[in-house]
Each structure stands twice: as structure tokens, then as C-alpha cells.
Amino acid sequence: MKNLSLRTVTVMRYILPLREGGSLPALAEADDDFKYVIKFRGAGHGVKMLISELLGGMIASKLELQIPELVFANLDVDFGRMEADEEIQDLLKFSEGLNLGLHFLSGAIAYDSSITIDAVLASKIVWLDAFITNIDRTFKNTNLMMWHKELWVIDNGASFYFHHSWQNFDAAAKTPFKYVKDYVLLSQATQLREADLFAKEHLNDEFFRNLVDLIPDEWLQWNDTDETPDEIRQVYFQFMKTRLANSEIFLNEAENARR
Structure with a gap:
């Protein structure tokens, strides 16, 4: 079995928060020109939620379930300083480094x-x-x-x-x-x-x-x-x-x- 791997992208543009649950994920655009739902390490359960999302998502994929591509999403230190919403600005500040992204399924419905x-x-x-x-x-x-x-499986955090x-x-x-x-x-x-x-x-x-x-x-x-x-x-x-x-x-x- 070859080693598992994830691509790493850099978040370039914060588009909008997805105010569902307490983790404040967001829709963002990365340097590969794709949009991702980003789960942030600075949110409530921190890196443990990201680990859950990573492990759960990769197991789902191994079981041949449909799941959006997972990527490591890098957040630069200066990202988010111009964000007007103080709650979001704090979230981005404490999420510097590697976060987790799920490829955005445009047009998908619950x-x-x-x-x-x-x-x-x-x-x-x-x-x-x-x-x-x-x-x-x-x-x-x-x-x-x-x-x-x-049917696609999302959110294993x-x-x-x-x-x-x-x-x-x-x-x-x-x-x-x-x-x-x-x-x-x-x-x-x-x-x-x-x-x-x-x-x-x-x-x-x-x-x-x-x-x-x-x-x-x-x-x-x-x-x-x-x-x-x-x-x-x-x-x-x-x-x-x-x-x-x-x-x-x-x-x-x-x-x-x-x-």
C-alpha cells in the first residue's frame, strides 16, 4: 500500500462564513483557483476537530463512499487582518498554519x-x-x-x-x-x-x-x-x-x- 497523502493549498480569499454549528467553517478560495469549505484550527474544538475530520474523511474514502477531496489549507500570518468582523478576525488569527479544507460541491443540496x-x-x-x-x-x-x-458524506468533525x-x-x-x-x-x-x-x-x-x-x-x-x-x-x-x-x-x- 502506498503512503497516503493530501495536497496542500494556500488560502487566498475568505469568501463568507458558513454559520452552522459552533466551528465557524468558511467558504474560501485557494491558490489552485478552487473553492473549499475550510475548517479552522482556531475554532472551538481546535485541532482535535481537524484530526476527526481528517481520519473520518479518509476512512470514508477507503470504504468507497463519496466524499469531497480533503486538502491541507495553509493560512498565512497576515491573512484576515482586513476582516471587519472581529469574531472572524480572531478565528483567522488563531488559525495561522495548517487547517483542513473540503472541496466545495457547488450546487449540492442537503x-x-x-x-x-x-x-x-x-x-x-x-x-x-x-x-x-x-x-x-x-x-x-x-x-x-x-x-x-x-449521496456525498461531509463533516466528520x-x-x-x-x-x-x-x-x-x-x-x-x-x-x-x-x-x-x-x-x-x-x-x-x-x-x-x-x-x-x-x-x-x-x-x-x-x-x-x-x-x-x-x-x-x-x-x-x-x-x-x-x-x-x-x-x-x-x-x-x-x-x-x-x-x-x-x-x-x-x-x-x-x-x-x-x-
Whole structure:
């Protein structure tokens, strides 16, 4: 397996804030002339939200789900000084360096839960969210888009929530995913066992190792731990390895919730 990689772009123009949730993402244009939805390290949950977005997005892609291209988005020190909104100016000031961008899907519309989708696709997305512990794909906020008549997965920043307490990693990896009962696609996810088999054919230690190596060092300088960046990467690696080996736990929870 070749090493995973992301392109790095430089943000050139802040277009407008996307005031959804507490993270204040924004639509911006980069030096490659493409537009991106930028998630900022200076927002509420900081770099941990960016790590969740990176890991969750790359796993979704590995599971052959449609997800906008992820890029590292560099913000220069002077960027945003002319911004009139003080809240946005502060956000940009504290986001100097590498942030995360998702390619903007121009013309995409939010997924309507009344739309029936393929059962295997629904099952793979439910499996993904139970695996990465993503609490934020509900009827209220689906974080799914319809684009070119296909369903696209966006916004995985509310996943891997164990890292906010940063303890009992092994126990956290073996928990059921109780939030699955609120998931927008659960009623359509009739092929969860097939999704589990598919995931285990595509996810493995080598992929997880390459994935955690993709996390930039500057996202791993945490004030709430003395661990080095490589030690933090090892925790994420072990969490994913253990959770995959114990997928039966969250699989049973999802099947029970469906009943």
C-alpha cells in the first residue's frame, strides 16, 4: 500500500462564513483557483476537530463512499487582518498554519431523509459513523449532500470523541455506539453485516498506520497531555485497530436499534 497523502493549498480569499454549528467553517478560495469549505484550527474544538475530520474523511474514502477531496489549507500570518468582523478576525488569527479544507460541491443540496437510497450504501455509512463514533449525522443535521444525483458524506468533525477526555482508550474502543438510534439512515441500513465484511476487507493495520502518519505534527502539540506526536498517533492507531477487531459490539447495538 502506498503512503497516503493530501495536497496542500494556500488560502487566498475568505469568501463568507458558513454559520452552522459552533466551528465557524468558511467558504474560501485557494491558490489552485478552487473553492473549499475550510475548517479552522482556531475554532472551538481546535485541532482535535481537524484530526476527526481528517481520519473520518479518509476512512470514508477507503470504504468507497463519496466524499469531497480533503486538502491541507495553509493560512498565512497576515491573512484576515482586513476582516471587519472581529469574531472572524480572531478565528483567522488563531488559525495561522495548517487547517483542513473540503472541496466545495457547488450546487449540492442537503440530503432529505425522505429520499430512499441503496441499502448497502446506507449500511456502509451507518457502519462508518458507528466505527468513528460520529454523533452528528441525525435527522436534524444529516451532514449528507446530494450532488450530481449521488449521496456525498461531509463533516466528520464530531467523531472520535474519546479524544476530548483522552483516557481509557482501550475501553472507549470497545463501547457500543448508543447514538446510532438517532441516525438518519438507520432505518434504511438493512445490510449492516455485509457492510461489516466489506469494511474488514478494506481496513487493516497498514492503512491505519499510514492514516495516523498523515496527521501533521503541528496538530499534535496538545496542552492537556505530555505525550509526543508519535505517542498520540499510536493511541489513534490502537483505538482504530481495537475498534475494528471488536466491531461486533457496535454492530449489535445498531441492529438492536433498528428493531
